[in-house]
Amino acid sequence: MDLAYTAKQQAFRAEVRQWLATNVPAQPLQSFDTAEGFAQHRQWEAVLNEGRWGMVTWPEEFGGRGCDLIDWLIFEEEYYRVRAPLRVNQNGIFLLGPTLMEYGTAEQKARILPKMACGEEVWAQGWSEPNAGSDMAAIRARADLHGDRYVINGQKIWSTRAVWADWLFGMFRTDPDSSRHHGLTFILVPLATPGITVRPIPQLDGLPGFAEVFFDDVEVAVENRLGDEGAGWQVAMATAGFERGLMLRSPARFQETARRLVELYRANRVSADGDPGVKDAVIRAWLDAESYCLATYQTACRLGKGGKIGAESSTNKIFWSELDQSMHATAMSILGARAELLPHAPDATGVGSWLDGWLFSQSGPIYAGTNEIQRNIIAERMLGMPR
């Protein structure tokens, strides 16, 4: 055990820091759930890609730097430290990208990854259906193979980023006689294909961050199948694993929230101490955010030495999503009567982005597999409790 960064890691951090200092937009971008904000964020992805900072863990041939997970954590720390823009293509770069590298053909990788890396093609998710939420194996949307094309009919819902995205990845039932997790196939669908109707769904903040997607005889070339026909569940589990695991929610994000919470508490200490629970909640927030960072480094080092992530990755999603919710709840308590004010309200002094974060934090325990499902996974697969 050696908990010091190597000279190479320190140099990498310095390089990231310097690049971000000259390239991160001075003004925060608009929300990527608006047309204008989406375009701004797409442009930012192109800027990142030009500097080869879009996805540092990707191989160099796809625009990455072939970095290990520790470098990735360092990159994320620097990225969140300067509050660089959120990643509009996170479905692509963090979820689909790694899955493509594992299951994709050489042709698919060459065709899809470079355009994903530069933001030319932004990806949406197509997992859930109206009757397949936590029970993802209940998927009914069909893809029937006719010659060299799949014909897709059915409906997806809660498709994140689908309103302005270019592509959607998801699971479809290719064997009409199959049930549950058999007979499903992972297919990549261009959202501009005739027969697709995207109906935006406003989220808690009123913006269309996700959508319903209707498929009416949508034809998709068979080369857009990822993995074997009928193997969709295995491919999807790899994606879900990445999603829950290290890539999607790096510790830096929560450490920065904890740091800002400490600042908010210090700036409002007299009123905040009126509720004796607040100080304790701030201390706990910092402890938990630090713990999340330490545990992530430990896991990253273990993986770097050939270890594997198992069912314990389900603890990860519960830990960060509930930490995020409780940190924002504490911030709302500190802000008191100001907490409900939208940032542009005339008397909303000092509220910053806490309300936005509070709203978004409500989704954490729900998306990517509800925390109840994660608890079942932990109990059954990690602890060995009976089904």
Next chain:
Amino acid sequence: MDFTFTEDQLLFQASTRDFLTGEVTPERIRAGWETPDGRDPALWQQLAELGLTGITVPEEFGGLGMSELDFVLLAQECGYVALPEPLVHTALVAVPLLRQLGGELAAEWLPRIASGEAKVVVGLEQNLLVEDAHVADLLLLQRGDAFHALAPGQFELRHNESVDPSRRLYHVDIKSGTDPYLPLDAKTGSVPLLVAAALDRGALGCAAQALGLAQRMVDMAVSYSRDRQQFGKPIGSFQAVKHLMANVAVRLEYARAPVHRAAYSVANAEAVAARAVSHAKLMACEAANLAAKNSIQVHGAMGYTWEVDLHIFMKKAWALANTWGDTAFHKARIADYIFTEGAALGAGATFSNP
């Protein structure tokens, strides 16, 4: 950056676990409750033969010369079996203090600790009482700005019964007429620094044991939930029961890395060691207390009995949470740090070590 243990460290943990789970059974612990001093000299001798009593004793004094980092995984295993013998105290508190004191005292006592012949106990004012003072061959007692090196006969003990029958706690009075004041030379360092270091090591020991205790309670409750049937099926198949255990697993998963970091910090005398220890103890003891709360719930009425072994581990967890610095003490140390103007917080600050 390498946050992993070596193969050797993991192997040592595995072999210690095998030994402890085989020897330190709940039956043996209960048998100890019936003896006058509650301690098991045969077990202590076995620990000595494995090198464990001298694990942090330098090789020149007959020990294994290992560090706090080498020992932390073993301390977890001591917690897993709720070891009543003062092994964690010896390895993490008594031996390091003797090493710091040095001189004839260290030369005399370190070899005897390594051989299992003698027990040395440290009493700090931070703790209300001194654990295991009744079996101390040498008692290093802090009184204000002084340490006293006391032999049996130089102090009087008043026993205080603990909810955990394995814990033997004593109020210590120095007998009048003895002059056991321990002179310290300048290079040894000041008493406050020695006390602070001892306190951090004791707290680290509590944190590591709490991890093991929490794991043991989860294992017991999960096992019970598989066997116990109600409504025609194992109670562990019900989500409400599953989620009680999953909640412990989550807190425990994120308590481990802080404890390992604290052990590294202490072993390397990092400037952040005190804060790392407080962090570790708060996380680990909270996880153990949650494990106790949810495990007794899973056991139902059986968990409330003297007969079921769960309480051996629950009571130790409760006790450790408020000794070697209670929650208030450790939270105050965290608060002092994070609420100070200019503190290094946030992304990228975790491993900075000013």
